[in-house]
Amino acid sequence: MSGGLTSLSFPKNAHAALANPPLLKAIAHIEETLVSGRRRAAEALPEFEALRDAGRDIKAHTLAHLDLYLEAFERKVVEAGGFVHWAADAADANRIILDICQKAGARRVTKGKSMITEEVGLNAYLQANGIAPVETDLGEYIIQLRGETPSHIIAPAVHVNKEQVAADFRRVHTDLDPKRNLDEPTSLLAEARGVLRERFLSADVGITGANFLVAETGSTVIVTNEGNGDLTQILPKTHIVLASIEKVVPTLEDVATIMRLLARSATGQEMSVYTTFSTGPRRAGDPDGPEAFHVVLLDNGRSAMLGSEFEDMLRCIRCGACINHCPVYRSVGGHAYGSVYPGPMGSVLTPSLQGLEKSAHLANASTLCGRCESVCPMRIPLPKMLRHWREKEFERHLTPKKARFGLAAWRFLAARPRLYGLATRLGAWGLARLAGRDGALRQVPLAGGWTRWRDLPAPEGGTFRTEWAKRGRK
Amino acid sequence: MSSRDAILGRIRRSLGASGSDAPRLAAVRHRLAETPVNVVPARGQLPSAERIDLFVRKAGEVFATVVRLGGRDDIPAAVAAYLRDRNLPQAIRRGDDRRLADLPWEREAQLAVTTGPSDGSDLVGLSHADAGVAETGTVVLTSGPDNPTTINFLPDHHIVVVDASTVAGDYETVWADLRRRFGAGVMPRTVNLVTGPSRSADIEETLLLGAHGPRSLHILVVG
Amino acid sequence: MTTPKPRVALFVTCLVDFFRPTVGFSAVKLLEDAGCEVSVPAGQTCCGQPAYNSGDRAGARALAEQVIALFEGFDQVVVPSGSCAGMIKTHYPDLFSGEPNWRLRAEALADKTHELTSFLVDVLGVAPLPVTFEGTATYHDSCSGLRELGVKDQPRRLLSAVDGLTIKEMHDPEACCGFGGAFCVKYDEISNAIVDRKVADVRTTGAELLLAGDLGCLLNIAGKLKREGSSVEVRHVAEVLAGMTNGPAIGETRK
Numbered sequence: 001m002s003g004g005l006t007s008l009s010f011p012k013n014a015h016a017a018l019a020n021p022p023l024l025k026a027i028a029h030i031e032e033t034l035v036s037g038r039r040r041a042a043e044a045l046p047e048f049e050a051l052r053d054a055g056r057d058i059k060a061h062t063l064a065h066l067d068l069y070l071e072a073f074e075r076k077v078v079e080a081g082g083f084v085h086w087a088a089d090a091a092d093a094n095r096i097i098l099d100i101c102q103k104a105g106a107r108r109v110t111k112g113k114s115m116i117t118e119e120v121g122l123n124a125y126l127q128a129n130g131i132a133p134v135e136t137d138l139g140e141y142i143i144q145l146r147g148e149t150p151s152h153i154i155a156p157a158v159h160v161n162k163e164q165v166a167a168d169f170r171r172v173h174t175d176l177d178p179k180r181n182l183d184e185p186t187s188l189l190a191e192a193r194g195v196l197r198e199r200f201l202s203a204d205v206g207i208t209g210a211n212f213l214v215a216e217t218g219s220t221v222i223v224t225n226e227g228n229g230d231l232t233q234i235l236p237k238t239h240i241v242l243a244s245i246e247k248v249v250p251t252l253e254d255v256a257t258i259m260r261l262l263a264r265s266a267t268g269q270e271m272s273v274y275t276t277f278s279t280g281p282r283r284a285g286d287p288d289g290p291e292a293f294h295v296v297l298l299d300n301g302r303s304a305m306l307g308s309e310f311e312d313m314l315r316c317i318r319c320g321a322c323i324n325h326c327p328v329y330r331s332v333g334g335h336a337y338g339s340v341y342p343g344p345m346g347s348v349l350t351p352s353l354q355g356l357e358k359s360a361h362l363a364n365a366s367t368l369c370g371r372c373e374s375v376c377p378m379r380i381p382l383p384k385m386l387r388h389w390r391e392k393e394f395e396r397h398l399t400p401k402k403a404r405f406g407l408a409a410w411r412f413l414a415a416r417p418r419l420y421g422l423a424t425r426l427g428a429w430g431l432a433r434l435a436g437r438d439g440a441l442r443q444v445p446l447a448g449g450w451t452r453w454r455d456l457p458a459p460e461g462g463t464f465r466t467e468w469a470k471r472g473r474k
Numbered sequence: 475m476s477s478r479d480a481i482l483g484r485i486r487r488s489l490g491a492s493g494s495d496a497p498r499l500a501a502v503r504h505r506l507a508e509t510p511v512n513v514v515p516a517r518g519q520l521p522s523a524e525r526i527d528l529f530v531r532k533a534g535e536v537f538a539t540v541v542r543l544g545g546r547d548d549i550p551a552a553v554a555a556y557l558r559d560r561n562l563p564q565a566i567r568r569g570d571d572r573r574l575a576d577l578p579w580e581r582e583a584q585l586a587v588t589t590g591p592s593d594g595s596d597l598v599g600l601s602h603a604d605a606g607v608a609e610t611g612t613v614v615l616t617s618g619p620d621n622p623t624t625i626n627f628l629p630d631h632h633i634v635v636v637d638a639s640t641v642a643g644d645y646e647t648v649w650a651d652l653r654r655r656f657g658a659g660v661m662p663r664t665v666n667l668v669t670g671p672s673r674s675a676d677i678e679e680t681l682l683l684g685a686h687g688p689r690s691l692h693i694l695v696v697g
Numbered sequence: 698m699t700t701p702k703p704r705v706a707l708f709v710t711c712l713v714d715f716f717r718p719t720v721g722f723s724a725v726k727l728l729e730d731a732g733c734e735v736s737v738p739a740g741q742t743c744c745g746q747p748a749y750n751s752g753d754r755a756g757a758r759a760l761a762e763q764v765i766a767l768f769e770g771f772d773q774v775v776v777p778s779g780s781c782a783g784m785i786k787t788h789y790p791d792l793f794s795g796e797p798n799w800r801l802r803a804e805a806l807a808d809k810t811h812e813l814t815s816f817l818v819d820v821l822g823v824a825p826l827p828v829t830f831e832g833t834a835t836y837h838d839s840c841s842g843l844r845e846l847g848v849k850d851q852p853r854r855l856l857s858a859v860d861g862l863t864i865k866e867m868h869d870p871e872a873c874c875g876f877g878g879a880f881c882v883k884y885d886e887i888s889n890a891i892v893d894r895k896v897a898d899v900r901t902t903g904a905e906l907l908l909a910g911d912l913g914c915l916l917n918i919a920g921k922l923k924r925e926g927s928s929v930e931v932r933h934v935a936e937v938l939a940g941m942t943n944g945p946a947i948g949e950t951r952k
Contacts, residue, residue: 014887026678033679047515054512061505067485067493068502076659086478138685139676155676162678185677193686200686201594216506217661227627227672227687234623234664245481250505252652256645257512267675271610273536274687275667283663285619287569288591299481306488327873331890365884367877367891368750370844390752399752403879407748411756414711415763417740428715440923440948449882453889454920457716457931457948464709464718468737 006338007350010361013336023159027333030158034324037268038375045264055261056379058254059246059315063306069215069248070297076218080280082293090120093298097122097207097240098129100294104238106131106204112222112229113137114209115153115318116242116298118340119353122207133207134199136228138192145172151334153341154266154320159333162188196228206232206290210243211262211317213295216251219277220295223262227274239278239290244298246314258317261377265319301352309388313348315378322372322382328365337362344372344382351389356398363389425466428459506659511646518609518643525608529641530695532611536670537683538691542638545696547578552694553600553633554582560631560690567592567629568600570620574635591622592629599629599688605648606641606695610669613693614648617664626666632688634668638697705733706771708764708810710781711743712912713933717947720912723939724777724813730939731823738767746784749792750878758792765789765802773820774810777935778911779842782812787845812842813935814910818851824858828940831861835904836934837895837918838871839911852910852934859937865902872898876917892921899929906946908934919948 005013017023042048062069074084087093101109109126111117111133123133123144135144139157143150145168150156157165166182169191182188208229212221220241222229233239249255263269282289305311323329323343334342339350339362347362363386372382393399413420435441435458443451450456462470475483486493520528530540543552557564565586568574579587592599601621603613613634617623626632642648645667656662672687683689705728709721721737728735745760764785768774776782786807793799811820836856842848856864875881875891882888895918899907907922907929909915919931930946945951 011884011886014884018886018890029679033675045515045517047513050513058512061501064489064491065498065502066489067482067491068498070482070485071493072502072506080661086476086481088477088480092477136686137676138674142676155679157676158679160677165677185680185682188677189674189682189685193684196686197594215502216509216659219661219665225672226674226676226685228685230623230627230666231686234627245485250502251509252649253509253511253646256649259645260515269536269669270532271536271612271667271669273668273670273673275669277661277665277667279661279663279665281663283618286617286663287619287622288624289617289663297481299484303481303484303488306485307490308488327875327891327894328884328887330894331887364880365887367840367873367875367880367888369840369873369877371840371871371873374844387750387752390750391754392752394752394754403751403883407751407753407756410743411748411753411759414743414745414760417742420742424711424715437951439945439950440920442924447882449885450920452885453924454892454917455923455948457916457919457923459716460718460944462718464714464721465737465739465741467718468721469739474736474739 005335007359007362008338010336010338010365013338014332017332017336022161023333026159026161027330030324030330034267038265038321038324041264041268041270048264051257051260052377052379054257055377056315058249058257059378062249063246063311063314066245066248066306069250070245072215073213073218073248076215077280077295080218082218082280082295085294085296087296087298089300093120093242093296094122094125096296097242098126098131100238100240101126101131101205104205104292106238108199108203109133109205109207110136110199110203110232110236112206112208112224112232113140113156114207114242115150115340116209116244117207118150119300120242120298122242134203136196136200136232137224138189138226141192141196142168149335149340151342152320152323153318159335200231200235203236205238205240206236207240207242208233210241210247212255212258213243213248214252214255214277215248217279219279221255221275221277223259223272223275225273230274230276233278234289237290238292238294241295242298243295244300245302262317262319265321265375265377305352310348310352310385312380313385315380316345316349317378319377321375321377325371325375327367327369327371344386348382348385348389356389356392356396360398363393421463421465424463428463429461432459432461514644514646515609518607520608520643525643526638526641526695529606529608529611532608533670533693534611536611538611538670538693540693540695542695549577549635549694549696550579550582550585554585556633556692557598562597562631566598566600566633567596567625569622569625571602572620573602574600592624594628596629598631598633599625600633601625601635603634603636604640605651606636607645607648608641608643612667612669615666615668616662618662623664623666626668627687630684630688631690631692633692633694635694635696638695641695702732702734704772705735706768706774707735707737708741708744708768708774708776708781709737710776710778710912712916713777716916717912717933719941719944720777720933720935723933723935723941724775726939726941727813727817727825727935728775730826731817731821736771740767744781744784746781747878749784749788754792761789761792761803762799765806769802769806772809773816774806775813775816776810777813777933779812779839779846779848780911780913782810783841783845785810812846812848812910814851814855815846815848818854825855825938827858827860828938829860830937830942832906833863833865833904834906834908834937835865835867835899835902836870837867837874837907837909837914839909839914840873842910843871848910855938856908856934862937865904867898867902869898874914874917876913878913881917892917896921896925896927900927905929907931908937910934915947923948
């Protein structure tokens, strides 16, 4: 992960993030752009809520028949002259892709933006095997130059400011005229466009992810704004699509429905600029397009999520709305999570991918405020699933001892109303006395987490139950 | 056991289902054959003239420029005018599509028209869309021997001709039309849905046009 | 002929019981003014939410059984907290999946349990007795009440009838305050960053008073405002509606 951050060190990562003003400024911006954009787009489409229901139903139907839709998809890809490969895990996927690249004699590879290639660690693997992958999405390109990982699934470089980008370009683009002005985003974009254009034209293999796989037609679908995904897949001789198995949907109609939700939820656009359906390699007489077309279907733990309490997570279309609306993400950014996928969707998915032991904190680092679920286009009950992970932690005794002890003590007390009454009476009286006339406490023994940042309002004095009893009421 | 069988087996175990269960197979067959329509926004369900107006307005909202032409023969002059207005050289690249080839290009003597796929050196590309979608101002382009995909992405400026009679209210209408023309379950090699010019907001969430694809999208609506 | 008064049980919640009995008395007054016969079953403690949200299902279940047994005999159960009401209404049935008898009892209780303002508006449909409160207030939508129970307009509708009170909305009243139960001490630094934004939003309204329907959020926001030396006062919405605002606001110096 970026800077070696892991999910295990989440509080430390968060602490560092909170002491990083440029990062905080960058994340704060999400409010005016992505969050208000989504709100406007949803309000402008009367059918938006009905589409969310339909989207959820499409995915639920597909997941219940996933094996059959994958087989149907495979048949259609083969009919169109493409190849389908099945990868059980990350290592499988990397091996398959390397093999295709090597057989194609590839040295230079371009990549469209793809979280799934982040998930399997494809770039590092290809590099270690002598192939140089070039990220072509502007944000991905920037973080590749910086040796980082994405901090957001749709805005990978949201944590980087333009001065940092300019410095990175000057460091890496050795042909760049030192006098060239790179003060503004427009000039940075022009510089990247020029450099990457050459990369597109000289690539041997193009690798993309997929937003959808269409069982009806054997098409893979990518959705982008920049057009980099298209240049990645139409110019090289070989196009490889890496997609996880839950990306399949039955028909074009189903794509249309989810398409109407995707960009609106992600950026507030009604439609992303480029939605491209690719079906097999170039056909007889075609003047361009790839000569070979490979689809690698990745499982990597997903088949085990089916039929479990985490199945609904497989409806996720990676729009990032839950991330944009999450108060925790908005406080610390994506890298703090130490996982490929940040925010609520990441905290639900990551333990399935990397194991609960390595994911401590993720499910707990949430206020369960529910805003994620309220904006999820696929109506995924994210808070409920975060709670499921907490239950599994508790069952497996992974919950920290102090918290377990606290819970046990509370449970003991709350199950004994008389003792509870006595304890709360004493506690409220004691705290009220401690506060004196102040009404609030600046320091309370054992409550450092609270009083480090805020006062603790003092109890009024007697508990409600004692005051009520004093009035002779029942 | 192959990875394929292992994955499919795991899926079936997790679902507690079999790959040869008749009702499941029937449900999938039915859905793929009948391609039921889900929720379609009312927005695009308009009579022809209003639908085309909506298409023009929506395309404008996503920073495409749109010109309406009375007939196909007006296309060459409209292309030349666009190039003049933008101070661009009088040169375009297009595919061999009959709908573009059979136009009175000779009327624009200054205009150099080359055909075939783009290698990245062209400033302006011209394509013919198969359809427009009013709901979002989207143009639909399909690849084929006479319609190179590279023209849609490599030139700085992309001019797209849309026949007004092909402007649909929604995507579902376009899918039905593709099935009618290419056959059920068959797609052209590439289908591009293009909604405005290329853009990026990856640097400080500042919206910029012309990321990797065309910086401008100019739509000629004919008829 | 008079219809018999509905027999309403108040589930006062552990936080109100401990920190802010005034909220409990305000709730009783509002319910009695509305014609209810109010009981406060002795023996009530905690709804089990802390255990439930910490993954301790068995612990939550044990407390849920206790609450169900204690409250199921009443016509209605009213809670001056969206999150505790939400626990009973939306999560209790889930705790007993696979045990039909308990599940039925949990569902029956869920059906007749209500958050206070929602009970007044949606169930009773009565206007509280007229009260006066001079000043401007802003209302924070507590997450559970808002998103689990749809409590949004009810408190605002009731507040709009308060004489002299002006409501100034925050830019984002629906944003979480960062309390989150154990979250606020486990991830205190992040919780602080979140409540920081909430308090900044409160400040920009210029309101003199912050209101909400959940004591957890109120303690958190009040604690932050006090630490900053802010003069903004904090109260539970029931206090204003019941006209019980003579005592000091939450965390305020006693006179």
